Each structure stands twice: as C-alpha cells, then as structure tokens.
Amino acid sequence: MRSMKVNLDKKSLSSYEIRIGYKIIDRVALIIAKNHKAGHYVMITDNSVGSIYAKQMMDSLKDVGLNINLIEFPAGESSKNINTVLDIVGKLLELGADRSTMLIALGGGVVGDMVGFIASIYMRGIPYIQIPTTLIGQVDSSIGGKTAIDLPYGKNLLGTFYQPRAVFADLIFLETLPEKEFNNGMAEIIKYGIIDDEKMFSLLEDNMDAVKSRDSALLLKLVENCCRIKKSIVEIDEKEQGLRRLLNFGHTLGHAIEAASKYTISHGEGVALGMIAAARISEKKKYLDTAQFKRIEEIILKAGLPGKIPCDFSADDIISRLAMDKKKKDDIIHFVLLKKIGMPFVNGGIDDKLISDVIEEMK
Ligand SMILES: NC(=O)c1ccc[n+]([C@@H]2O[C@H](COP(=O)([O-])OP(=O)(O)OC[C@H]3O[C@@H](n4cnc5c(N)ncnc54)[C@H](O)[C@@H]3O)[C@@H](O)[C@H]2O)c1
Incomplete structure (x- = not known):
C-alpha cells in the first residue's frame, strides 16, 4: 500500500493521509479502527455501489469492532441535491448520529461530494473518510476537500471546503466500473x-x-x-x-x-x-x-x-x-x-x- 500526506494548515486537523493500493479493504478497516477512532460510524453509499460492495465493506468494518450503520441513496448525479441531503440527515438523526459520529463515503464523486457536504454542516461539522470507488474519485474528487451539491441553476453551486480525515483508494473497485x-x-x-x-x-x-x-x-x-x-x-x-x-x-x-x-x-x-x-x-x-x-x-x-x-x-x-x-x-x-x-x-x-x-x- 502506498501512502502520501496532504499537508495543510498545521494548527487545524485538516492534514490527512491518502492510501492507495490493490485489494486493501481489510487493511483499510484495521487502519480506520486504529487511527480514526469514533464512537459511531455511518457508511453512506449509492445503491449501485452498495449492491456490489456494501456487505463486504460493512463486514470488514464490523469484524474490527466498529459500531457502524449503512445509508444508501439512489445512484447518479440527479441525487446530488438538497432533497437527498435532507433525507440522509433525517436518517442520521434516526440512527442517533451526533458529534462523535464519523461518516464514511463509499462511492464515486457524487457520494464523496455529498457526504463531505453533509459532514461539513451536520451538527456544525463531523469528521468523514473518503473511500472512492470510481477513477474520478480516486484521482480527483476524494482529495482536496471540495464538497458540493447541485441546484436547479447549475452544478456544485452549494458547497464547502471541508477536508476528509483520510482517503483510501483501492484499485480493486475499478474492476467493476462501467x-x-x-x-x-x-x-x-x-x-x-x-x-x-x-x-x-x-x-x-x-x-x-x-x-x-x-x-x-x-x-x-x-x-x-x-x-x-x-x-x-x-x-x-x-x-x-x-x-x-x-x-x-x-x-x-x-x-x-x-x-x-x-x-x-x-x-x-x-x-x-x-x-x-x-x-x-x-x-x-x-x-x-x-x-x-x-x-x-x-x-x-x-x-x-x-x-x-x-x-x-x-x-x-x-x-x-x-x-x-x-x-x-x-x-x-x-x-x-x-x-x-x-x-x-x-x-x-x-x-x-x-x-x-x-x-x-x-x-
Ligand atoms: N470535489 C471535487 O473536487 C470533484 C472533482 C471532480 C468531480 N467531482 C464531482 O464528482 C461527480 C462525478 O463523480 P463520478 O464520476 O465518480 O460519478 P458517480 O459518483 O455518479 O459514479 C458514477 C457511476 O458509477 C457507479 N459506480 C461507482 N463506483 C463503482 C464501481 N466501483 N463499480 C461499479 N459502479 C460504480 C455509481 O453508482 C454511479 O452510477 C460529479 O458530481 C462532479 O461534480 C467533484
């Protein structure tokens, strides 16, 4: 597994590691359990990625002892809007998510942008981790902390700069990418x-x-x-x-x-x-x-x-x-x-x- 650090403002928590490798899911779970401790985790994904990877990911994260729930929403850019945000926020509240909760974005740029956005505003900000599953996600959208949703006026018009705590790019995901x-x-x-x-x-x-x-x-x-x-x-x-x-x-x-x-x-x-x-x-x-x-x-x-x-x-x-x-x-x-x-x-x-x-x- 390769690793590199994004060095940002030293006074804040915004620096983080990007880890890249092939078939690293089990190691990712161990690293999250060891380096990114939280009282509660919620993995958020879309239904296409979820149908292929949610069970495997949830199992490996539960195996290392994490208290974790899953939220899925319909795949595609048309979901990257305020209605989906409100829907997910409602589910987070029902799951009892609070400021000790860590979100995990499993998916492409749509999931990553939206989970980052929710993390930046939910209860004034909670931490999140990016697990990008598309090539765009792995080379671009999961890094750099730009979060956004679309408005009827145009793309990415509502958003924040909010860095993830870590990025894990497993190339195995690319094998199922259309x-x-x-x-x-x-x-x-x-x-x-x-x-x-x-x-x-x-x-x-x-x-x-x-x-x-x-x-x-x-x-x-x-x-x-x-x-x-x-x-x-x-x-x-x-x-x-x-x-x-x-x-x-x-x-x-x-x-x-x-x-x-x-x-x-x-x-x-x-x-x-x-x-x-x-x-x-x-x-x-x-x-x-x-x-x-x-x-x-x-x-x-x-x-x-x-x-x-x-x-x-x-x-x-x-x-x-x-x-x-x-x-x-x-x-x-x-x-x-x-x-x-x-x-x-x-x-x-x-x-x-x-x-x-x-x-x-x-x-
Ligand atoms: N924040 C940033 O810096 C940044 C940078 C570039 C793009 N973006 C945003 O990213 C979005 C585009 O990202 P995207 O292309 O990843 O789109 P996406 O998240 O919609 O994923 C594309 C499709 O591939 C499916 N998919 C994802 N991973 C898969 C896998 N491993 N196997 C099979 N299917 C899989 C998804 O379900 C979806 O249907 C846009 O909204 C764009 O604005 C953000």
Whole structure:
C-alpha cells in the first residue's frame, strides 16, 4: 500500500493521509479502527455501489469492532441535491448520529461530494473518510476537500471546503466500473498529464491500450501520480485563490457543454471536449505549437473520449452558460490555456468570437 500526506494548515486537523493500493479493504478497516477512532460510524453509499460492495465493506468494518450503520441513496448525479441531503440527515438523526459520529463515503464523486457536504454542516461539522470507488474519485474528487451539491441553476453551486480525515483508494473497485465511467476518469488523468506532467502524458501515449484494459500496476502508478499532483496543488492553494485554478483546465467549457447537453454528455466527455477546445484556443493564440495540440487531441481520442461537439449544440448556448460559471471573477471568465504540455497558465479572458469559432470548428 502506498501512502502520501496532504499537508495543510498545521494548527487545524485538516492534514490527512491518502492510501492507495490493490485489494486493501481489510487493511483499510484495521487502519480506520486504529487511527480514526469514533464512537459511531455511518457508511453512506449509492445503491449501485452498495449492491456490489456494501456487505463486504460493512463486514470488514464490523469484524474490527466498529459500531457502524449503512445509508444508501439512489445512484447518479440527479441525487446530488438538497432533497437527498435532507433525507440522509433525517436518517442520521434516526440512527442517533451526533458529534462523535464519523461518516464514511463509499462511492464515486457524487457520494464523496455529498457526504463531505453533509459532514461539513451536520451538527456544525463531523469528521468523514473518503473511500472512492470510481477513477474520478480516486484521482480527483476524494482529495482536496471540495464538497458540493447541485441546484436547479447549475452544478456544485452549494458547497464547502471541508477536508476528509483520510482517503483510501483501492484499485480493486475499478474492476467493476462501467467503461463510460472509467473513461470519465481517463479525462482527468489526461488533464493532469497536460497541466503538470509531460512524462505521464508520454506514458499514456505509449501505454493507452494497457491502461484501458485496466492493468493494475499501471493504474497504481497513474492514480498515485495524479494524487501527488492534486495534493501538491491543494497544499499550496487549498481554497482555489490561484494555483488550484489550473485544475480546471478543460472544465470551464466542459461544464458549459455538459449543461447545454442537459447532462446527456458526461463530465469526462465534457472535460475532453473542453480540453481540446482550450488547447485549440491556445494554438490559435500562438501560445501552443500545432504538434502539441495534435498530441493532445490524439490522446483524448485514443482514450475513447469524444473530439466532436454534437452539431445541434449552438455556440451561443454554450457561451451563455459560461457566464454562470462560478469560477469567473470580476465578470471575466478565466480560461486555463497552455504554453506547452506541462506548462499551463490562467488567461485573463478570451473573446466570445474566438470561443465560438473553435466550437464551430469542433462540430
Ligand atoms: N470535489 C471535487 O473536487 C470533484 C472533482 C471532480 C468531480 N467531482 C464531482 O464528482 C461527480 C462525478 O463523480 P463520478 O464520476 O465518480 O460519478 P458517480 O459518483 O455518479 O459514479 C458514477 C457511476 O458509477 C457507479 N459506480 C461507482 N463506483 C463503482 C464501481 N466501483 N463499480 C461499479 N459502479 C460504480 C455509481 O453508482 C454511479 O452510477 C460529479 O458530481 C462532479 O461534480 C467533484
């Protein structure tokens, strides 16, 4: 099992370990019992993850003597809302959860974001642990303490920064992950390569088939690399005042495309399209050379992610949704652009005409 520490404010309890390995569930239970003692635990998961893993996880946590209950809610982004939060909070109250209770989020980004959010507000804050089961969860959403739920106005509009006490990423979970969900995670891994690690980008170029067949040694290397990149950025900029914005590479347009499709385009697909668009804008503005743009486009396609925006999407609709993005500042939407692979920067604003041209080109 590999381990790394996210070093945050030394005065608070917010530093924590990320542990990564293959088939580590039993050891995870022992570590929780030893290092994360609580009077009462509640594991929260969605019904899809629950149907595969809840029994095994609950058994291993009970075997080490934990007093633990389980709450499940319906899987999917459509559950990431205030009604589900209130429903779960009601169940926590019925189970007698109080400030001595530790929540355990078992699932993908939806479970993690929502459990983190509940933990941050339930009785003014209780601790929680992340056990991510999707590739997105393992390389991205479980680390860094961003919690959120969606509102009818848009995604992730209600949330907090609230760090977990620990993150445990077991690669065994990835074996049951549907292809589409795996590809969503691939988009984030490619993003880390583009913004921070040209070596990892090349490794992906050379080994995409093995990665796609879920070779556990390669995945271990990739997940560990991505966690290291994300943790180093979060350590410097926990609350997204500057450097952490680089993690939004491809996400600004990606979220707008996702929303314009009424979420028929998944997060990873949106990010893939957003990354190609951001790279193309960088190329058109002469920051990035054409050969590097082509490498970015090619790797995204090789990963099984889309390179074309559906024709029935209007550029105006996508651009109007950019204005809702909460990452805008002083009315300027900050795009992350590239000078080269491994060298991103935040651009002060791109005019709508250029964005619109690139969207039209990508249809
Ligand atoms: N907090 C952050 O920093 C951050 C970062 C990125 C994304 N996110 C959020 O994460 C969410 C997306 O996360 P996601 O892609 O993990 O989605 P998800 O949690 O909805 O999981 C995707 C689907 O896969 C199923 N699933 C999960 N693990 C499985 C497994 N091991 N085997 C079989 N099925 C499994 C789930 O039941 C669900 O149906 C979005 O809401 C996004 O906003 C948050």
